[in-house]
Amino acid sequence: MFRSARLVPAAALLALALALTGTACDGGVHGTPGGSGVRDPYFPKAGNGGYDVTHYALTLDYAPGTHHLTGKAVITARATKDLSAFDLDLAGLDVGSVTVEGEAARWNRAGQELTVRPHDDLGKGETFSTTVRYSGTPRTLTDPDGSEEGWLRTADGALGLGEPVGSMAWFPGDHHPSDKATYDITVTVPKGLQAVSNGELTSQNTRGGHTTYAWHTAQPMASYLATVAIGHYDITRATGPHGLPVLTAVDPAQAEASAKVLAKIPEIIAWEEYNFGPYPFSSTGAIVDRPDDAGYALETQNRPVFPGAPDTTTLVHELAHQWYGDSVTPASWRDMWLNEGFATYAEWLYREDHGGKSAQQTFTDLYEADDEAVWAFPPAKPSGAAHISDSPVYQRGAMVLQKIRQKVGDDTFYDIVQGWAAAHRHGTAGTADFTAYVEKKAPDKDFAAIWRDWLYGDGRPDHP
Known part of the structure; x- marks a missing residue:
């Protein structure tokens, strides 16, 4: 039996050929999910695969009276593989919306994982921006060793501490030390309170009973080293070696006990530079809260946090971390x-x-x-x-x-x-x-x- 051949349109032949080679007709990308966790030996769920964050722009509004946090995180990242979806770490809080490159993205929650499915797949090497709007009462997390981290309520505000995974309690991100990024952290609080963070203060504006503080961290930072300290602080500025800006924020109840040791910061930085090499960041200092606000000191980048007035040994230790732990x-x-x-x-x-x-x-x-x-x-x-x-x-x-x-x-x-x-x-x-x-x-x-x-x-x- 003989059947006459049926002519197939050229466009259909092209579509068939492209499908067989795995290439989309519209030039799009066929990606796969990035994956949750980076298989850290002790915190396997921490971090995420498929991308590398280069910058976080965090806009936070905190009301200490109701413990309510409203946040917007704009996360700039580079895809390290073709991505159909990717995860962010976020513990608690309510997600209002997610966009990728300005387009609404589908998302879902499972434990600490916020899985994002962009409108279009992302190609390997592509730089993309994700915006997450969220709100709620941020959590205080308990570490495996029993210590507390995340968002700690204080007598007059709050303190964000992140080691090892506490930062996911107040902003979504790739929360593993292997992924470092630069930061802009803008915090709005009721007038009369201060909001202190990493890096340098770039602006401060008061309007309608609220004050907004904008902080910029130009050097890469692991998310566990990010901090926000909200409350009443005595702010002191000084100069360290080579004109290095020194900013300390001290709870007034700790001011007298802290003054003598904090005055040693320039001398300690100079001694550490002599031993360890040039100071790796663009400013330094300290945040001193009350002893009951946190159970430990932490080497938050640029500006370590202390629960009460530190002694000289502790100050030396936390400032040395700026080289070993924060920079490296x-x-x-x-x-x-x-x-x-x-x-x-x-x-x-x-x-x-x-x-x-x-x-x-x-x-x-x-x-x-x-x-x-x-x-x-x-x-x-x-x-x-x-x-x-x-x-x-x-x-x-x-x-x-x-x-x-x-x-x-x-x-x-x-x-x-x-x-x-x-x-x-x-x-x-x-x-x-x-x-x-x-x-x-x-x-x-x-x-x-x-x-x-x-x-x-x-x-x-x-x-x-």
Whole structure:
């Protein structure tokens, strides 16, 4: 049997060919979901796949009387793959609308995940803007170790603290330290209150019984280092090394107790620059709230937060984090010792340089003390999310640095700590990056025993 051929229109043939090759007729992108979580070993749901945030523009309006927060987050990001959907981390709060590139996007909530489906798929390498409007009563979250973070109510306002994942309580984002971005944070509060944040104050306007404060952070920042402090503060401005602006915001009840130690900030920054290299940010300072407002100090970028007047040692520690933790940020929460070991060692060095015991004597005293908590686990392998801020991460982490100093001598040691801060300035790095860097800087030395016994080994090493 013979059938006559049926002519097929050229346009239909083209559409068929494009479909077979996976290319859309309209030149669009066929993406896949970005995925929730970046598989952090301790906080697997934190962060999201498929994109890299470059900038957050946050506009917040907070009413302390009703604890109500109204927010708009404009998130600029670059797609790292073809995307049909992507996730943002957001705990609680009510989402009113989401747009991507100005067009309404579909979205849904599941736990801390806000999944966004843009009107058109996004191509790999494409820069796109997402706007999320949200409101509600922001939450205080409880860490695995029992401490509180997120949005903390204070006697006269609120305090936003983010380590490790608390920032998702007050703005949507990619809340993992591996994704850093610049920030503009604008906060409106009732007239008479201040709103202090990271970076530099770019404007302040009062209208209709409310005051709006706009803060700009030009250097990349991990979201856990973002902060907003709302309340009554005494604001003091000073100048540090090389004309560095110093801004402190102190609860009036803590002003007298804080004045003497906060006056040391320029001197401490100068000392840390001498030891660690150029200060990595465009301003510095401190926020001092009341002792009951938070249970810990935190190295929020540019301007650490303290619960009550800090002592000099704590101030040295948190300012050292501006190099180690804030500028050089851990690639994952398993690398926490790169934050806390360095900042603790800064305390040892400061004591050594200011008439106290040497870092070696501090090391020896710690080794010989009957404190089993120090040896509970290796600094590079905390035993779970509840323990990333435990003693081994701080004290034994500092001991690793002292062992390196013993091995290489002071000249090479300071080359290492300064070079490490410079090599990863405003970036992220992990433990393997650090050990490789040390070995590169001292190629004639064998560090195998230090890594095996002090960094990764269980229990107290046999020899100090």
